[in-house]
Amino acid sequence: MQKNLLNFLLIYSMKDRQIFSIFLGNFQKVQLRKYILITFMITISLLGISWILYPKELNYSIMTHTISYLGDYEKNPNGWIFFSIAFMFMSIFFIPLILYIQKRIFKISQVGSWIGTSFLLIGAVCGFTTALLPDVYGTDFIKDISLGKIHNIIAVIAIFGFILGLFEYGILFFIDYWPIFNKNRERVYAYLSVFPVFLPFTIIGIGTLITQIIRVRLGGEWPGPGILSFPLWEWMLALTFFITIYGLALRLPQKILRKINPDSE
Numbered sequence: 001m002q003k004n005l006l007n008f009l010l011i012y013s014m015k016d017r018q019i020f021s022i023f024l025g026n027f028q029k030v031q032l033r034k035y036i037l038i039t040f041m042i043t044i045s046l047l048g049i050s051w052i053l054y055p056k057e058l059n060y061s062i063m064t065h066t067i068s069y070l071g072d073y074e075k076n077p078n079g080w081i082f083f084s085i086a087f088m089f090m091s092i093f094f095i096p097l098i099l100y101i102q103k104r105i106f107k108i109s110q111v112g113s114w115i116g117t118s119f120l121l122i123g124a125v126c127g128f129t130t131a132l133l134p135d136v137y138g139t140d141f142i143k144d145i146s147l148g149k150i151h152n153i154i155a156v157i158a159i160f161g162f163i164l165g166l167f168e169y170g171i172l173f174f175i176d177y178w179p180i181f182n183k184n185r186e187r188v189y190a191y192l193s194v195f196p197v198f199l200p201f202t203i204i205g206i207g208t209l210i211t212q213i214i215r216v217r218l219g220g221e222w223p224g225p226g227i228l229s230f231p232l233w234e235w236m237l238a239l240t241f242f243i244t245i246y247g248l249a250l251r252l253p254q255k256i257l258r259k260i261n262p263d264s265e
Contacts, residue, residue, distance in 0.1 A: 023096050025103055027249075029254045032249060043089060043090045046086035055075070063223070063229045068155060071130075071131065071135055072136050097249050101169070102117040107188045113172065123158045124161075130158060173189070177192075192251070192253075194251055196247075204240045211224070
């Protein structure tokens with residue numbers, strides 16, 4: 001009886017350590033693929049449920065409604081909770097992937113990798129916070145400061161956190177890959193191009209900037225007509241965050257190189 005109990009506790013302890021190790025970004029290749037598939041499907045399913053439960057008479061559309069509209073508990077009383085769970089879940093489970101990527105970019109630049117990672121972690125934390133503070137304009141709790149206004153401020157910080165973090169990662173890969181920037185130093189990922197991973201992020205990021213400048217110059221009416229619609233670009237930008245983070249994690253080698261270039265800073 002005691003032997004069986006000890007074996008059970010030993011197995012449980014090993015599994016507990018393995019889960020903790022994964023949360024720190026230590027994936028095996030098969031684990032990584034399963035993790036990405038499962039977390040993506042759960043996040044999309046929860047957002048889908050929230051969208052389905054959004055009242056039909058309010059005509060939710062990605063052309064006219066931002067992502068945060070799904071989290072409005074006044075307009076979406078039955079579906080807002082699924083939106084909140086989706087963003088909390090996504091934000092928490094993005095962190096191990098960010099750390100997994102950082103461990104590999106660390107070989108290019110120690111300081112640069114931590115700068116990018118810090119921005120991405122800020123984005124993840126703010127993404128989690130937006131789920132706790134829904135986009136509801138009618139709820140004033142500190143004089144004239146509404147829950148929706150605070151939500152929007154934090155959401156903007158989250159977006160810029162992800163943009164700046166991925167931009168920093170992209171710069172590091174760009175410097176490492178192109179020989180003109182690698183004089184007198186050995187490239188870490190000379191055989192690897194991450195250009196296809198960053199391409200959607202770059203296109204959508206630039207597209208968002210250009211279309212919103214045009215929208216403002218034309219009068220700035222919300223949400224913007226057709227291709228100038230801000231919600232449309234926000235949805236596409238959110239999708240590119242998934243594509244870039246998941247794509248980088250899958251494209252980078254699972255085994256971390258032992259040698260750190262002395263001139264990597």
